């Protein structure tokens with residue numbers, strides 16, 4: 001793990017019964033978890049699970065048209081239903097975003113260092129010269145030399161732009177950084193460099209990092225704990241090492257089974273399937289009972305199909321599955337077929 005600081009067990013951000021809906025359609029359906037001080041928490045799950053909506057709610061920036069209920073508490077501040085003035089006072093200072101696409105965070109018509117300097121002055125009353133010096137120093141900290149500070153975003157590579165955005169996010173030493181798929185559309189080497197940098201910079205600042213990602217190899221390398229989401233709900237949460245070694249929810253086992261290096265096949269005579277068969281349900285057409293039941297190899301005909309499992313926590317691990325105690329020793333094998 002590349003995070004130099006040791007995460008604490010103190011809660012920085014607490015999410016309780018978070019629900020995000022659009023009209024009558026609920027896309028995030030009662031999510032609860034904590035982010036501890038100084039930790040890297042990965043949020044994983046297939047497309048449409050509600051990861052980005054959750055990330056936006058943690059920033060106090062739900063999309064237009066969304067109704068958000070429940071609680072997202074950052075220290076003493078409640079973000080759900082807080083006036084915009086309260087939420088915007090936190091942005092950049094206590095919470096910062098590293099978005100999927102750096103170009104969306106940078107103006108094409110201003111020099112990169114000028115944009116960081118403006119971000120400095122949006123919070124701190126310092127002279128232009130001082131703000132510029134802080135901007136250049138922040139860029140140097142992410143490996144962008146001072147002579148590049150006059151460049152415009154289009155003159156940077158994708159990786160450099162993403163590093164500039166990380167520098168911008170860290171300008172005011174936030175307590176919490178939310179990175180939503182921060183390396184999409186980059187080559188594997190750049191992805192690795194950007195993620196290493198993100199983990200190192202947040203770790204050095206003692207900030208917590210919530211990392212939304214599809215990439216389980218990234219989770220294993222960079223995260224301390226993970227939350228697994230399916231169809232808008234939490235299915236499993238716990239320390240990364242423990243979840244990888246012994247997932248409790250069949251859905252987590254299926255995700256891990258589809259990543260060869262994440263979960264080696266111990267038995268012979270099994271063939272790896274590319275992924276969990278089938279597709280997740282859409283929020284407008286959820287099955288009754290457990291949303292994963294139609295794809296789950298452990299589904300029974302009664303409880304799983306009729307009753308939604310609620311999360312239960314034992315030994316620091318949370319799981320929402322009626323049958324988690326019945327998982328075989330190597331649950332990934334539930335998703336592999338014999339040859």
Ligand SMILES: Nc1ncnc2c1ncn2[C@@H]1O[C@H](COP(=O)(O)OP(=O)(O)OP(=O)(O)O)[C@@H](O)[C@H]1O
Pocket residue numbers: 022027045046047048049050051052053054063064065282283
């Ligand atoms: N503005 C919106 N209006 C209506 N529905 C939305 C809106 N934003 C998201 N949704 C729906 O909410 C669900 C969760 O979306 P979200 O973007 O959070 O998923 P995700 O897990 O981040 O997926 P991906 O990994 O593809 O980004 C999806 O079914 C999506 O269609």
